[in-house]
Amino acid sequence: MKPTSPFLPLVRELVRTYQAFERLSAGHVRSMGLTPAQFDVVATLGNTEGMNPKQLGEKTLITKGTLTGVVDRLLDKSLVQRLPDPHDGRGQIVRLTEKGQALFEAVFPTHVAYMAKALAGFDSTLLGPTQQALHALRQVLEQAGGTEDDA
Amino acid sequence: MKPTSPFLPLVRELVRTYQAFERLSAGHVRSMGLTPAQFDVVATLGNTEGMNPKQLGEKTLITKGTLTGVVDRLLDKSLVQRLPDPHDGRGQIVRLTEKGQALFEAVFPTHVAYMAKALAGFDSTLLGPTQQALHALRQVLEQAGGTEDDA
DNA sequence: TATTGTTATACTCTATAACTATA
DNA sequence: TATAGTTATAGAGTATAACAATA
Numbered sequence: 065m066k067p068t069s070p071f072l073p074l075v076r077e078l079v080r081t082y083q084a085f086e087r088l089s090a091g092h093v094r095s096m097g098l099t100p101a102q103f104d105v106v107a108t109l110g111n112t113e114g115m116n117p118k119q120l121g122e123k124t125l126i127t128k129g130t131l132t133g134v135v136d137r138l139l140d141k142s143l144v145q146r147l148p149d150p151h152d153g154r155g156q157i158v159r160l161t162e163k164g165q166a167l168f169e170a171v172f173p174t175h176v177a178y179m180a181k182a183l184a185g186f187d188s189t190l191l192g193p194t195q196q197a198l199h200a201l202r203q204v205l206e207q208a209g210g211t212e213d214d215a
Numbered sequence: 216m217k218p219t220s221p222f223l224p225l226v227r228e229l230v231r232t233y234q235a236f237e238r239l240s241a242g243h244v245r246s247m248g249l250t251p252a253q254f255d256v257v258a259t260l261g262n263t264e265g266m267n268p269k270q271l272g273e274k275t276l277i278t279k280g281t282l283t284g285v286v287d288r289l290l291d292k293s294l295v296q297r298l299p300d301p302h303d304g305r306g307q308i309v310r311l312t313e314k315g316q317a318l319f320e321a322v323f324p325t326h327v328a329y330m331a332k333a334l335a336g337f338d339s340t341l342l343g344p345t346q347q348a349l350h351a352l353r354q355v356l357e358q359a360g361g362t363e364d365d366a
Numbered sequence: 367t368a369t370t371g372t373t374a375t376a377c378t379c380t381a382t383a384a385c386t387a388t389a
Numbered sequence: 390t391a392t393a394g395t396t397a398t399a400g401a402g403t404a405t406a407a408c409a410a411t412a
Contacts, residue, residue, distance in 0.1 A: 069331040074342055075236065077349040082233035083276055084356035085226065091360075094381090099401065117371065125234055130402060132372060137401085154370040154411045180220040182359030183352075190348050191225055197345035198228040201337055205235035208333030245404085250378065268394065281379060283395060288378085305388045305393045 078201070092178050096171050101126060101134050103175070106143060106160065110168035114159025116149055143167060229352070243329050247322050252277060252285050254326075257294060257311065261319035265310025267300055294318060 086100075093103045104124045109115070115123075121131045135158055138144040143164035149155030160168060237251075244254045255275045260266070266274075272282045286309055289295040294315035300306030311319060 069327050070339070070342060071331050071334045071337070072327065074346045074349075075330060075334070077346050077353070078233060078236060081349045081353040081356065082229060084353050084360065085229060087276075088356055088360045099380095101402070118369095125238075126402085127404075128371065129373085129404075129406095133402080149370095152370075152412080154409095156371075176220050176223065179226060180222050183220075183222040183226070183355055185355045185358065186222070186352055188221070190351060191221060193344065194348035194352065195225045195228050197341050197348060198225075198232045200341060201334075201345065202228070202232040202235045204334055204336045205232065205239055207336065208239060241403095250403090252379070269392090277379090278381075279394065280381075280383090280396085284379080300393090303389080303393075305386095307394075 088182055089179060092175060096174070098171070102138055105134055105138060106164060106168050107172055109144065109158065109160045109164070110172055114147065114157040116155050116157055120158055138164070239333055240330060243326060247326070249322070253289055256285055256289060257315060257319050258323055260295065260309065260311045260315070261323055265298065265308040267306050267308055271309055289315070
């Protein structure tokens with residue numbers, strides 16, 4: 065029997081754990097009337113003066129073409145506004161409206177509390193080590209992505 | 216300053232690590248002509264006698280309505296076949312075709328090798344502990360999802 | 367010339383619910 | 390009545406590339 069990669073179980077567990085998180089999180093976010101991508105954008109803009117779509121895309125990992133659409137839909141809901149960028153005539157600043165800010169303040173803590181409650185059973189002594197291990201794993205993955213030489 | 220939940224950093228790291236993985240993995244999978252969902256199905260069916268859509272959905276976490284479409288597209292590519300379930304007139308067995316099996320054999324090890332190469336820099340002494348920590352985290356998340364009392 | 371953001375195309379996935387055929 | 394799977398609907402995200410305006 066050929067030995068499969070020792071990394072497979074780790075990767076599988078990463079995927080399953082993320083999926084469990086995502087299902088829980090997305091379900092709650094949707095019940096508040098936002099898609100995960102929309103929540104991501106609102107949460108990223110919360111407590112900021114706004115930022116241009118490029119920065120927003122980098123933080124949320126949403127590509128620019130898609131981001132235009134996500135922002136459009138948030139605009140339809142009057143949750144964000146597009147302002148001209150004073151420093152760059154090509155650019156713009158996407159910023160929460162008052163309504164968006166109010167939603168952020170109502171929804172973000174609720175969501176954090178919801179997730180915190182869900183995670184309450186997790187052994188807190190594992191918090192730090194798990195986080196560090198994930199971070200190390202991410203470093204490796206990002207480096208591989210940056211290098212990008214095909215197998 | 217109100218203390219934010221101690222779980223937030225962990226969750227953030229989980230999401231980012233997963234996203235780093237997903238970007239790398241999905242990119243490679245796409246370069247082989249499959250979407251992530253399609254790859255997931257093919258990988259799940261690989262080395263099996265086939266299974267019904269219900270089992271397939273449970274393993275891949277794809278809901279039944281969506282799964283019909285994913286299988287349809289794999290059918291278009293002649294990678295899977297739908298066979299009647301001998302034990303249940305309502306049911307069916309989804310199974311790889313020879314072409315699908317060949318693809319699986321060509322593509323799955325390639326993908327594993329690609330990911331293994333990307334992960335080669337990860338400290339192998341952390342493999343076990345990280346996996347266990349993720350598993351514990353998943354247990355907690357799944358339990359919360361099962362209980363499903365809103366916050 | 368390079369970059370910012372929009373638009374267009376075409377596909378895929380998602381949730382939800384109604385529907386059929388069988389159990 | 391309950392379950393397996395399909396179909397229909399409506400919306401949203403994805404990659405990719407061409408494009409306009411500005412730097």
